[in-house]
Amino acid sequence: MSEIKGKIIRISGPVIEANNMRGSKMYDVVRVGDENLIGEIIRLNEDVATIQVYEDTNGLKPGEQVLSTQEQLSVELGPGLIANIYDGIQRPLPAIRQQTGDFISRGVQTLPLDRKKKWRFTPQAKKDDHVTGGDVLGTVQESSLILHKILVPPEVNGTLRSIVKQGEYTVDETIAEIDTPAGLKTLTMVQRWPVRKARPVIIKYDPSVPLITGQRVIDTFFPIAKGGTAAIPGGFGTGKTVMLHQLAKWSDATVVVYVGCGERGNEMTDVLQEFSKLRDPKTGELLINRTVLIANTSNMPVAARDASVYTGITIAEYYRDMGYDVALMADSTSRWAEAMREISGRLEEMPGEEGYPAYLASRLAAFYERAGRAKLLGSQETEGSISVMGAVSPPGGDFSEPVAQNTLRITKVFWALDADLADRRHFPSINWLKSYSLYLEHVNGWWEQHVGTDWFKQLTKAMALLQKESELQEIVKLVGPDALPVRERALLEGARMIRENYLQQSAFHDVDTYCPGKKQTEMLRLMLKFSDRILEAASKNVLIDDIIAMKSRESLARLGKVPNEEFEKTFQKVEHEFEHEIDTLLKRREL
């Protein structure tokens, strides 16, 4: 390959132009200027390449050289990803810190994976095996939670000429040799993969298993399936980040990839520190041991936001290819879209709606398309999934803008965050009337089989009650609560119970932060029963003030905070208590 070396002719923020670049390809990575800044070619015109630079361009001059690597922007995939935190182009932030201190300077060169660390490799294939892309060559215990499978890269197939014995190897050491139609291929534990290209699968299936998140309003009313996609739009301070953190903490995914794209530095610090302390409720292991973090904060170079999203999803695909359920959170996809807009503006492309480029919709779609439950490559019949949850930050909290609208066209779940709810500290501020999930039917079977048969019936009933509440509230606004018949007022009380104590869930309460599936269905059962019984009481002329004054309302309100290990006993007690209280009210009425 002959060298392609050009010269900078123009610098405008994160975008530069260089001439003498003939022979370069779109999306090739280049090294820019005396400090070897990393950039990517995003337009070619004759011998002039337009390049987005992933680092600060201050002080660059026309005339400085640009060198093409003639390789697409790629990530390194192999053991050592888990528990790491990377910038948008997969440079490990801890390593950057060692080189440049507390602040990130530009021009840092580091490799994504530790070269010195030895991993214990256990072979699963043997000499002379015929292997194809996706087959497992061996395994490495990457963390206490993740058994990392070393796979044959997607496009490779042939006969294993050799494979190493069980032992300790670095990621650079050869572990296998394959005779392929194209010749001998030596493999290490690392693969490189271009981030803008989806890793192949055989076929995508419809998702059918819910991703259990421990968040009541989500699991019960607006579930996401493993392999599904969800959008969380909401104005500032409505709770997108807290929600994504909750999902990253408590979802029953095997691997979590958390992408902080153009958001706050402290939030990434928070994830890093909290996840190193918190334990997975299922396995009791530290959460960080199943998590990969990508942090491209708002003050880091804007072009790298684009890269960060692709870096994240490619890493997610890699773990999916091992047969795992992966969950990816992206906070916030709006910042990514804005980066597209900024770069597009600098390219003087024809602006579309609100200045976003015309390809906004297709880029978003292509990204979410990389989610899904899939049959994987390889001779074994295996499945894996990627669920994607993306925050959207609409200007002024108005969902009619292009990023929210284009996202909603693609994603199957819509968690609409509501500033009014957030203002009154109703959290999670998911608006139950506007939100939806198109997976309800898909996951129903799972709930019936694993938790209880009433799941769907209960949620429909609760939702109907909440709908009714909102209609009644419109009337109350005009005539006052007094004017309503007692029955309707009782109905309002029943709805209030669910709204205030089931839908609301504190992310910061030690117990309430995670509500297991079984506890959810029990809680809702009790609350619906309460609602039924007070309706009954009201229709038998029990006074509404007596209903409101019931003491057991308070115990019901606190169900979420009852420790998860012993909830059954307490729930029984509470149920007993309120039945008794209502019975007494009824009896008194009859006398």
Add this chain to the structure above:
Amino acid sequence: MKNKDIEYTTVSAVEGPLMIVDGVADVAYNEVVKIRTPNGEVRTGQVLEVFEHRAVIQVFEGTRGLDTKHTSARFIGETMKLGVSKDIVGRIFDGTGQPLDDSPPIIAKERRDINGEPINPCAREYPREFIQTGISTIDGLNTLVRGQKLPIFSGSGLPHNEVASQIARQAKVLGKEEEFAVVFCAMGITNEEANLFRKGFEQSGALERTVMFLNLADDPTIERIILPRLALTCAEYLAFDLDMHVLVILTNMTNYAEALREIAAAREEVPGRRGYPGYMYTDLASIYERAGRIQGKKGSITQIPMLTMPDDDITHPIPDLTGYITEGQIVLDRALNKKNIYPPIAVLPCLSRLMNQGIGKDRTREDHYDVANQLYAAYAEGCDLRDLVAIVGEDALSERDKKFLHFADLFEQRFVSQGSFEDRSIEQTLTISWELLAQLPDAELKKINVEYIKKYLLNKKD
């Protein structure tokens, strides 16, 4: 000859705040330019774009009087820098970093790029140290912690300056005597407003510990683009080199954003919402993110940016993008101000995102989080009822609802309202909270742990 000795007289165009120079060589992106006007005055500019031999320059002091014939430009070979040393404390500077007071220029120990560098998220220390401001709505409900960026959203004519001065005057970390400094960055505010702050600093004895960067209402607007960067470069030096706790007041960010818009318009960029540039989020983030704490360092940078919401509209791009970057917001409200409530803080839209880890046992008090939540819920309900009562009258309410309605009024009068020199301790704030909560039925206090209700309410009632 070095480039920085060449005087280019090849100015080809002057337009709005921009000037274009042709035939240049070896010019760097963002490099500083010294511009000599036809009558010999020297101004400062910065390279916004270079294309082969042409440079687009933004001129900080404005382009009035520049021409394409006699004006010359010299590229000084480096990006904008600020000289720092510990003598910077107590000094006053103008929009280009030149001293405004009578003392001689400081002898810089080091010259730092004013754009700074992003703090590595791995190096950050999550802020959790409670700052008592003595203002109940902040301490009780929207707690400020060291290293936070917490803006004040205001409207024209509202007392944001008084509130900010009160915070600056009263802010302290309990039980600690530590080195602190105030960095005050004024963008386009009036002389009178600047004096109010100065007086405040004087009263609290902070003046000698204050660094002021002033660009007043009649100073060149484009300078406002660099002013906060000068101030934050100074703050970073004080916090992370000299171990000081630095409070940075940036006022008024609305004027900053206007300057940004002016440049964008002059460059004929595709405008984003309401004419503000599409990259305003990123630009503002490059300012606000320069707050925080760093592991192993004693110092901290706490930012209180102030802005006026055009037309009191919180969805306007300036407050909106700010809210998307900062760690909460304190919102002032015209209706409360009309009711003569000072500080007119509308608590519902306020937020402190860093509150949770800064309060509670061993930090403020065990019941703090629950109490704050309960106050919020009760006040929100009271406000709803107010709207209802306006239509259907108070008689239509149940006894329970009447209590909440009454609670909302009391809350504004006793909790929100306080003197501009009243410095309430967190204990006082919580005591008032419980007195107000006592007005509600105990069973309604569902957000509060039963233990705390017993300890702080029932025991007292007996």
